[in-house]
Amino acid sequence: xxxxxxxxxxxxxxxxxxxxxxxxxxxxxxxxxxxxxxxxxxxxxxxxxxxxxxxxxxxxxxxxxxxxxxxxxxxxxxxxxxxxxxxxxxxxxxxxxxxxxxxxxxxxxxxxxxxxxxxxxxxxxxxxxxxxxxxxxxxxxxxxxxxxxxxxxxxxxxxxxxxxxxxxxxxxxxxxxxxxxxxxxxxxxxxxxxxxxxxxxxxxxxxxxxxxxxxxxxxxxxxxxxxxxxxxxxxxxxxxxxxxxxxxxxxxxxxxxxxxxxxxxxxxxxxxxxxxxxxxxxxxxxxxxxxxxxxxxxxxxxxxxxxxxxxxxxxxxxxxxxxxxxxxxxxxxxxxxxxxxxxxxxxxxxxxxxxxxxxxxxxxxxxxxxxxxxxxxxxxxxxxxxxxxxxxxxxxxxxxxxxxxxxxxxxxxxxxxxxxxxxxxxxxxxxxxxxxxxxxxxxxxxxxxxxxxxxxxxxxxxxxxxxxxxxxxxxxxxxxxxxxxxxxx
Amino acid sequence: xxxxxxxxxxxxxxxxxxxxxxxxxxxxxxxxxxxxxxxxxxxxxxxxxxxxxxxxxxxxxxxxxxxxxxxxxxxxxxxxxxxxxxxxxxxxxxxxxxxxxxxxxxxxxxxxxxxxxxxxxxxxxxxxxxxxxxxxxxxxxxxxxxxxxxxxxxxxxxxxxxxxxxxxxxxxxxxxxxxxxxxxxxxxxxxxxxxxxxxxxxxxxxxxxxxxxxxxxxxxxxxxxxxxxxxxxxxxxxxxxxxxxxxxxxxxxxxxxxxxxxxxxxxxxxxxxxxxxxxxxxxxxxxxxxxxxxxxxxxxxxxxxxxxxxxxxxxxxxxxxxxxxxxxxxxxxxxxxxxxxxxxxxxxxxxxxxxxxxxxxxxxxxxxxxxxxxxxxxxxxxxxxxxxxxxxxxxxxxxxxxxxxxxxxxxxxxxxxxxxxxxxxxxxxxxxxxxxxxxxxxxxxxxxxxxxxxxxxxxxxxxxxxxxxxxxxxxxxxxxxxxxxxxxxxxxxxxxx
Numbered sequence: 001x002x003x004x005x006x007x008x009x010x011x012x013x014x015x016x017x018x019x020x021x022x023x024x025x026x027x028x029x030x031x032x033x034x035x036x037x038x039x040x041x042x043x044x045x046x047x048x049x050x051x052x053x054x055x056x057x058x059x060x061x062x063x064x065x066x067x068x069x070x071x072x073x074x075x076x077x078x079x080x081x082x083x084x085x086x087x088x089x090x091x092x093x094x095x096x097x098x099x100x101x102x103x104x105x106x107x108x109x110x111x112x113x114x115x116x117x118x119x120x121x122x123x124x125x126x127x128x129x130x131x132x133x134x135x136x137x138x139x140x141x142x143x144x145x146x147x148x149x150x151x152x153x154x155x156x157x158x159x160x161x162x163x164x165x166x167x168x169x170x171x172x173x174x175x176x177x178x179x180x181x182x183x184x185x186x187x188x189x190x191x192x193x194x195x196x197x198x199x200x201x202x203x204x205x206x207x208x209x210x211x212x213x214x215x216x217x218x219x220x221x222x223x224x225x226x227x228x229x230x231x232x233x234x235x236x237x238x239x240x241x242x243x244x245x246x247x248x249x250x251x252x253x254x255x256x257x258x259x260x261x262x263x264x265x266x267x268x269x270x271x272x273x274x275x276x277x278x279x280x281x282x283x284x285x286x287x288x289x290x291x292x293x294x295x296x297x298x299x300x301x302x303x304x305x306x307x308x309x310x311x312x313x314x315x316x317x318x319x320x321x322x323x324x325x326x327x328x329x330x331x332x333x334x335x336x337x338x339x340x341x342x343x344x345x346x347x348x349x350x351x352x353x354x355x356x357x358x359x360x361x362x363x364x365x366x367x368x369x370x371x372x373x374x375x376x377x378x379x380x381x382x383x384x385x386x387x388x389x390x391x392x393x394x395x396x397x398x399x400x401x402x403x404x405x406x407x408x409x410x411x412x413x414x415x416x417x418x419x420x421x422x423x424x425x426x427x428x429x430x431x432x433x434x435x436x437x438x439x440x441x442x443x444x445x446x447x448x449x450x451x452x453x454x455x456x457x458x459x460x461x462x463x464x465x466x467x468x469x470x471x472x473x474x475x476x477x478x479x480x481x482x483x484x485x486x487x488x489x
Numbered sequence: 490x491x492x493x494x495x496x497x498x499x500x501x502x503x504x505x506x507x508x509x510x511x512x513x514x515x516x517x518x519x520x521x522x523x524x525x526x527x528x529x530x531x532x533x534x535x536x537x538x539x540x541x542x543x544x545x546x547x548x549x550x551x552x553x554x555x556x557x558x559x560x561x562x563x564x565x566x567x568x569x570x571x572x573x574x575x576x577x578x579x580x581x582x583x584x585x586x587x588x589x590x591x592x593x594x595x596x597x598x599x600x601x602x603x604x605x606x607x608x609x610x611x612x613x614x615x616x617x618x619x620x621x622x623x624x625x626x627x628x629x630x631x632x633x634x635x636x637x638x639x640x641x642x643x644x645x646x647x648x649x650x651x652x653x654x655x656x657x658x659x660x661x662x663x664x665x666x667x668x669x670x671x672x673x674x675x676x677x678x679x680x681x682x683x684x685x686x687x688x689x690x691x692x693x694x695x696x697x698x699x700x701x702x703x704x705x706x707x708x709x710x711x712x713x714x715x716x717x718x719x720x721x722x723x724x725x726x727x728x729x730x731x732x733x734x735x736x737x738x739x740x741x742x743x744x745x746x747x748x749x750x751x752x753x754x755x756x757x758x759x760x761x762x763x764x765x766x767x768x769x770x771x772x773x774x775x776x777x778x779x780x781x782x783x784x785x786x787x788x789x790x791x792x793x794x795x796x797x798x799x800x801x802x803x804x805x806x807x808x809x810x811x812x813x814x815x816x817x818x819x820x821x822x823x824x825x826x827x828x829x830x831x832x833x834x835x836x837x838x839x840x841x842x843x844x845x846x847x848x849x850x851x852x853x854x855x856x857x858x859x860x861x862x863x864x865x866x867x868x869x870x871x872x873x874x875x876x877x878x879x880x881x882x883x884x885x886x887x888x889x890x891x892x893x894x895x896x897x898x899x900x901x902x903x904x905x906x907x908x909x910x911x912x913x914x915x916x917x918x919x920x921x922x923x924x925x926x927x928x929x930x931x932x933x934x935x936x937x938x939x940x941x942x943x944x945x946x947x948x949x950x951x952x953x954x955x956x957x958x959x960x961x962x963x964x965x966x967x968x969x970x971x972x973x974x975x976x977x978x979x980x981x982x983x984x985x986x
Contacts, residue, residue: 329558336557379512391633391662392626398557401622401670405559408674416670420663427659431652438651440643472557 003049004058007071007130010042010081014123021115028115029096035119036092039085039126047078047474050481057132070193072132075478079335080129080256083342087248087461088122094350094457095241097450098357111239114154118245121147128253133192134182134265137257138175141221145171148250151242152234163233170220170230174254177217184210195483197265211266215278218261221254224278224315225285228308232292235307236300240353243300244346247307252338255314262318263331264483272322279319283418285312290425294432299352299362302429303345309426310341310388316403316415326409328479333402335475340395340465344384347461351377351384354454360447364432368439373446376455378437380462385430387465390423398469494552496540497564500574501614503532504581508606514599523589526602530582533613537578544571551619559678562626565619567683568979569755569823572972573747574616576827580739580834581609583951587838588731590947591845595729601641605735607634612740616747621669621679621756624748628665628712631744632658638732639725647727657721658741661711668704671697672756681751683982685758695765698757702767705752706774713745713808714801716778722801726793730841733793737800738834746807746826753811754819754983763814772812776906778805783913790851792840795917796833802910803829803876810891813903816984818894820976825887827972831958832872832884838952839869846944852921857930862943866925868956873918875959878911883962886973 017035021028050056056073073081095118099111124147128140149171153164186192188207189200201207223231231251235243262270289309296302317334321327354377355370356362371378387396400419407416507529514522540550544566553563566574585605592601611634615627632655640651672679675694676687691698711718725736736742753762753771762768782802789795806829810822842865843849843858859866875882888907895903942949966973 332557386633391629392622392666393556393562393630397626398560401560402557404666404670405674408670416667420667423663424659427655431655435640435648435652438637438640438643439648470554470556470562472560473555476557 003046003053003056003073004071006042006046006049007056007058007073010039010046011071011123011127011130013038013042014119014126018116018119018123021119025112025115028112029099032115032119033089033092033096036085036089036122039122040089043078043081043085046073047082047478050075050078051477055481055483069136070132071130072194072483073130075475075480075482076256076259076335077129079339079475079478080252081126083252083339084122084125084129084249086464087342087346088245090457090461090464091241091244091248091346091350092118094244094353094454097453098239098241098353111154114151114239114242117147117150117154118241121151121245121250125249125253129256132194134185134194134197135192137260138179138182141178141253141257142175144250144253145175145221148246151246152238154242155237155239159233160237163230163237166230167234170227174217174220177213177220178257181210181214181217184213194260194264198267201265201269203269207266207269211261211269214261215258218254218258219278219281222251222258223308223311224281225288225308225312226281228285228289228311231308232301232304235304235349236298240350240356243304243353244349247304247349248342248346251307251311252342255311255338259317259331260483263321263327270322272319275319275322278315279415282312282315282318283415285309285315286418286422287425290422290429293429294425297364299355299364299367299433300349302364302433303348303352306348306388306426306429307345309422310345313337313400313403313419313422314341316419320403320406320410320412320415323410326406329402329409330406332472332476332479333399333406335479336395336402336469336472337399339468339475340387340399343461343468344387344396344465347380347384347458347465348388350454350458350461351381354450354458357448357450358446359444364436366444368436369441369443371437372443374450374455376459377450380455380458382430382434382437383459383462384465385433387462389427389430393469394466395469395472396465398472493543493548493550496536496543497550497552497566497617499536500533500540500578500617501564501610503536504529504606504613505610508603508610511599511606512603516596516599519593519598522598522602523593526585526589526606529606530585533578533609534582537575540566541571541575544568553619559673560622561620561678563619563623563680564614564617565681566617567619567681567755568975568982569681569683569747569750570616570618572823572827572975572979573743574613576830577609577612577616577739577743580830580955581612581735583954584731584734584739584834586947587734587841587951590945591731591841592729597641600637604634604637605731608638608735608740610634612744615744619681621672621681624681624751625662625665625669628744628748629662631712631740632662635732635736635741638735639728641729641732642727644727650721650724650727653724654721657711657718661708661718663708664704664711665708668701668708671704672701675701679756681755682758683755684985685754685761686756688758688761691761691764699765699767702752702757702762702765703770705756706749706771709745709748709752711745712741713749713804714742714778715774715805715808716781716801719778719782719801723794723797726791726797730793730837730844733796734834734837734841737797737837738830742800742804743826743830746804749808750811750823750826759811759814759819759983768812768814772809772900772903775805775809775812776903778802779809779906779910780913783910783917786917787913790853792843792850792852792855792921793837795852795921796836796840799836799876799914799917800829800833802913803833806887806891809903810887810894813891813894813898813900815894815898816980817890817897819980819983820973821887821890821894823979824890824973824976828875828883828887828959828962831955831962832875835868835872835952835955835959836876838948838955839865839872842944842948842952845948852924855921855924856928857925859925860930864943864949865952868952869925870922871956871959873922875963877914877918881960881963883959886963886966
């Protein structure tokens with residue numbers, strides 16, 4: 001299979017499967033699992049062929065830019081495809097048992113929408129990562145957002161609806177700002193293709209305004225402090241597999257487009273003060289999110305606030321990658337961190353979901369002794385926590401180490417301080433959880449059961465978040481084939 | 490993969506794999522768990538002996554894996570590594586035996602022995618680390634794997650001790666991480682090299698390197714329990730006796746001391762460190778810790794706390810050896826790494842036996858313990874006399890070398906410090922021995938103890954062996970296979986022209 005058709009299939013297959021799952025709810029679970037498995041294979045093939053074949057470009061329907069739209073697979077895109085497929089597959093394993101078989105009652109009927117929505121989301125995310133023009137990015141971003149909002153609303157009930165609505169408004173506002181930027185750019189440069197724009201954009205007010213609008217819109221979508229307010233309730237209120245997917249994958253969509261804009265399209269427009277500004281917001285996110293995570297009484301909210309904090313680290317890439325000398329280190333660090341956070345956070349949300357299902361609540365104070373009931377989930381929580389805290393030799397550590405290295409190379413010691421302080425805070429809230437397992441207490445009351453698959457899928461994700469750092473050479477090699485490091489287009 | 494690399498990885502994985510399996514065993518599978526424990530310990534011991542034999546015969550052992558740009562996961566077996574890995578493996582074997590005897594009737598055994606095995610994997614990995622980054626990784630793994638052992642009992646007191654332990658060690662780890670990242674930005678990835686690895690940047694950044702030395706020292710000093718970073722150690726005494734043995738003699742404290750040895754000799758190089766002027770402050774810190782720990786030990790009535798403060802003091806002998814320039818002091822410091830280990834583990838085995846069998850937790854309750862448990866007390870006595878530095882036991886060898894080294898280096902005040910320390914050692918150990926042997930036992934002891942053996946054989950054999958090591962390491966110090974001989978080899982390489 002050629003690289004071009006591989007790209008097309010990663011988008012078409014999940015979209016087709018979404019339709020199938022909607023039409024035939026009885027087979028939705030099996031169809032979903034099979035699709036995700038196929039996506040793992042496809043993304044793997046893309047990753048294997050990429051270094052040899054270079055950046056893949058495919059004009060959809062045979063129309064070339066600037067008229068037509070193109071798909072493009074470079075190292076960055078393939079890494080994110082791998083994340084969607086890998087994390088998505090393991091979360092699907094969990095969801096397979098979480099949502100149960102046939103729709104029995106009204107709740108079940110609503111929950112049967114999980115599979116079509118999730119497959120739609122997977123297709124939209126894949127399309128987003130493979131898009132080579134800013135309008136296509138807008139369309140896929142909107143699709144991702146809508147599918148995600150619908151998934152948040154899946155549980156029904158007042159709280160879920162409020163969270164979903166709030167999420168919807170933020171998401172729409174963010175897309176709107178982004179779209180305004182797209183219009184400005186198209187008006188100014190008569191193209192929407194990323195690589196063509198990169199050659200044409202000059203430092204003029206319209207371009208600057210477009211850059212600012214798009215950046216703010218995307219920051220809203222990726223929940224960077226202070227635009228994070230919608231995230232905790234949306235992520236914590238959703239069913240466990242949905243929380244996992246939202247925290248691990250969806251927020252990364254906006255971040256991905258930001259990377260593209262900053263380091264490809266507007267590479268000559270971005271200024272150190274602006275980059276430092278984003279870094280400051282990232283640092284604020286780390287402190288704000290960690291502080292709230294420390295004070296939460298509910299497990300899922302704690303995990304959600306930890307997402308707010310962990311996203312902050314990703315945005316440290318912007319100030320640390322402005323200097324060409326260390327930009328590769330910083331970007332690689334950011335991508336490794338993204339991967340580690342995706343796996344770790346998915347593991348934690350699944351584990352939290354398992355706990356919630358077995359004892360019927362997630363009040364942290366009353367969870368002591370929980371490891372006697374769901375030992376594997378608790379182990380997964382701890383293991384993923386190690387990676388979040390960034391203890392060596394976990395993947396999270398490798399990411400932090402690379403960011404620290406970039407900080408030292410550029411003498412930006414304040415980010416070093418932020419990274420280390422952030423580790424302390426995250427250690428603080430993780431210890432709160434780990435202590436639960438060692439407190440001697442009678443076993444909590446069991447009100448539900450979880451299947452083995454549900455426990456071990458969380459565990460597998462935790463192992464990934466722990467061990468992927470040992471193969472950090474893989475993303476390093478993939479990122480060499482990137483549009484932003486001067487790879488051939 | 491070549492056979493040399495297989496040996497290295499085998500040493501690492503022998504306990505890692507058995508440990509991982511043990512986690513998933515059911516509580517009742519007593520026999521299987523014990524067999525797995527002993528299998529891991531035995532295999533590791535055999536592999537380490539093979540390694541010793543190979544290194545003696547000039548084989549080089551190396552293995553590395555690139556994790557990313559500037560990140561190499563590297564294992565190797567230089568003379569320093571071999572000594573520490575042998576020490577921890579041999580002592581782990583006996584500690585495992587002891588722990589099985591001590592804990593196989595208490596709850597959460599699978600969890601305990603799982604983390605127990607992880608802990609020794611981290612220690613051997615730390616010993617075999619060939620560069621700073623790998624060292625850092627195992628240093629943190631050690632924290633993670635010992636924490637569950639410290640809080641094992643799950644009482645509020647042990648949870649509190651665990652929190653304090655984590656606060657200290659995690660801060661230490663973060664400081665060490667800062668140091669490693671900073672040093673790498675100045676000198677590139679640092680591989681442990683005898684004679685120093687950063688000579689090429691010394692002229693360029695002397696001030697930064699001076700500051701960095703103390704950052705490293707702060708990071709390593711937490712585990713090494715240097716005053717004022719020692720606060721966690723006496724509190725961690727709430728852990729079960731085998732864990733204390735592990736913390737004090739095999740793993741945690743030793744890891745810190747070993748790290749400082751690495752820092753002085755294989756990162757900076759002892760000559761470079763002297764030129765930078767960082768050795769003198771290090772010797773003051775070590776000397777203060779030696780005296781402070783001993784004085785605190787005097788005032789502890791709780792037996793394990795007294796031993797803990799004694800560790801604070803004794804481990805700094807190793808640091809002192811590293812801080813005094815000259816081969817004799819170096820030999821004294823490095824050999825004390827082994828000697829302190831075998832002596833202190835014997836003492837903790839003894840303390841565990843007293844607690845387990847006679848319910849003794851305090852020095853004031855020790856009356857007559859010697860008559861009830863003669864073998865345990867004999868082992869305890871040998872180790873205590875060794876600590877005081879009575880010839881021909883192991884401790885006297887270290888002290889002699891340290892004193893002679895201090896005289897050679899023109900620092901006679903160190904000799905005075907060591908004499909005072911010996912006096913204090915005697916002052917806090919003799920009352921224990923006196924009570925145990927010469928005071929009459931309270932009547933309640935007679936209720937216990939009707940069997941032929943004074944306690945379970947698994948609790949008795951380990952201290953007998955380690956106590957005999959204390960005697961042998963001293964008496965046979967001149968032979969070619971003693972720890973002293975090995976320290977000579979290491980030192981010869983460090984001071985090679």
